[in-house]
Amino acid sequence: MxxxxxxxxxxxxxxxxxxxxxxxxxxxxxxxxxxxxxxxxxxxxxxxxxxxxxxxxxxxxxxxxxxxxxxxxxxxxxxxxxxxxxxxxxxxxxxxxxxxxxxxxxxxxxxxxxxxxxxxxxxxxxxxxxxxxxxxxxxxxxxxxxxxxxxxxxxxxxxxxxxxxxxxxxxxxxxxxxxxxxxxxxxxxxxxxxxxxxxxxxxxxxxxxxxxxxxxxxxxxxxxxxxxxxxxxxxxxxxxxxxxxxGDLSGFDSDRTYPLNLEELSNEFKQFDYKYSHKDVLQPPTEPAYKKACEMKRNAELETNLDQQRQRTQSKKPAKNREAKEESQNDVIDELEEGCFERLLL
Structure with missing residues (x-):
C-alpha cells in the first residue's frame, strides 16, 4: 500500500x-x-x-x-x-x-x-x-x-x-x-x-x-x-x-474516500489555502507486539529463518515422495501376486 x-x-x-x-x-x-x-x-x-x-x-x-x-x-x-x-x-x-x-x-x-x-x-x-x-x-x-x-x-x-x-x-x-x-x-x-x-x-x-x-x-x-x-x-x-x-453531521464522512487535495472536492476549501503533504504517524507504539519481528526483518534474520525453513521443507519432500512411490509399487506387486494366485487355483 x-x-x-x-x-x-x-x-x-x-x-x-x-x-x-x-x-x-x-x-x-x-x-x-x-x-x-x-x-x-x-x-x-x-x-x-x-x-x-x-x-x-x-x-x-x-x-x-x-x-x-x-x-x-x-x-x-x-x-x-x-x-x-x-x-x-x-x-x-x-x-x-x-x-x-x-x-x-x-x-x-x-x-x-x-x-x-x-x-x-x-x-x-x-x-x-x-x-x-x-x-x-x-x-x-x-x-x-x-x-x-x-x-x-x-x-x-x-x-x-x-x-x-x-x-x-x-x-x-x-x-x-x-x-x-x-x-x-x-x-x-x-x-x-x-x-x-x-x-x-x-x-x-x-x-x-x-x-x-x-x-x-x-x-x-x-x-x-x-x-x-x-x-x-x-x-x-x-x-x-x-x-x-x-459530531457535526455536515463534516467529513468516515466511510468516504476523499482526494488528497480537498480543493478538488469543493470551493469551500480554497479559502483555507489547504495543501496536502504526507505526514507520518505522530506517536507509534512504544512496545508493539510485532517489535521482535521488525527487528528480525531489519537485521535480515527473518528472511534467513524463512529460507532455512523452506530448505528443510524441500529436503523432506523427496523422502516423502520416495516413500509414497515405494508404497504404490508394493501395492501393485501385491495385486499382481494375488491375481496370479487366483489363476493357479482355477
Missing amino acids: GKTSKDKRDIYYRLAKEEGWRARSAYKLLQIDEICKIFDGVFRVVDLCAAPGSWSQVLSKKLYVSEKDDEKRKRVKIVAVDLQPMAPLPGVIQLQGDITEVGTAQQIISYFDGSLAQLVVCDGAPDVTGLHAFDEYMQSQLVYSAFSITSHILQNGGTFVSKIFRAKNVNLLYAQMKCFFKEVSCCKPKSSRLSSCEAFIVCKNYSPPEGYKPTLVNPILASDYNECLAQLEGPMNAALVPFMAC
Whole structure:
C-alpha cells in the first residue's frame, strides 16, 4: 500500500496526523463531548486501556494544557492505565497495570490522594477475529472488567464512557448499566465508520444499588461458579436507551474516500489555502507486539529463518515422495501376486 492510499481512504486518519493527534480515535472522544458534555466540571479522570494514548491526549489538552489558572491546573489529575507502556503526555500519570486487579484500583485512588474519579473512559477493544458473535462476547467481557474497576474508583454522580459492539445481546448491557446509572445513552461519533458495529455507551450520574459491594470477581472465570453467581443474582428489567449520533453531521464522512487535495472536492476549501503533504504517524507504539519481528526483518534474520525453513521443507519432500512411490509399487506387486494366485487355483 502506498503512503497516500490510507490518507485517501480515511479522512480522519489524515486529519489526526495533520492536527497532531496520536490516533484517529481522538475525534471520537471529542465528538462525544460535543453532545454529552462529559468534561464539564471534571478534574479527576481515569483512562482505561489507554495506549497508544489518543484519548489521554484529548484529556490532557482539554483539561490540563488549556487551563490558564495555575491553581486550577494543579488539581487536574489524569491517570492512564494500560498493560502496555506509552509515550508521556503533559499532566498525565501513567500506570502500567491490569484493570482486573484490586491493586490497580488502589493505585489509582492513591494518585487522587484518597478521592475518587469523576470521569472514567475506556476505548479498549480485543483483536477482532471476524467472528462477530465471538468478538461481541469478548468486547462485553472487556466492558465488564472496565465497569468492575470503575465501581471501585468512581464517585457517586460520576460518568462512565466505554466502547461497545452493538450486537444481538447489547440490550442486556443497557439493562445492567441502568441499574447503576440514572442516565444511559448510546453514542455513535461521526468519525466512527457506519460499517462498524462500534458505538460508545455513556453512563451518567453513578448511583449504585443500596448495599452493593464493588467486586472484581468474574463468575465465568471463577472456580466456584455457582456460589459467585448466587451472590450477583437480582431483579433485572429491560431498559430503553436513547441512541445519539455525535459530531457535526455536515463534516467529513468516515466511510468516504476523499482526494488528497480537498480543493478538488469543493470551493469551500480554497479559502483555507489547504495543501496536502504526507505526514507520518505522530506517536507509534512504544512496545508493539510485532517489535521482535521488525527487528528480525531489519537485521535480515527473518528472511534467513524463512529460507532455512523452506530448505528443510524441500529436503523432506523427496523422502516423502520416495516413500509414497515405494508404497504404490508394493501395492501393485501385491495385486499382481494375488491375481496370479487366483489363476493357479482355477
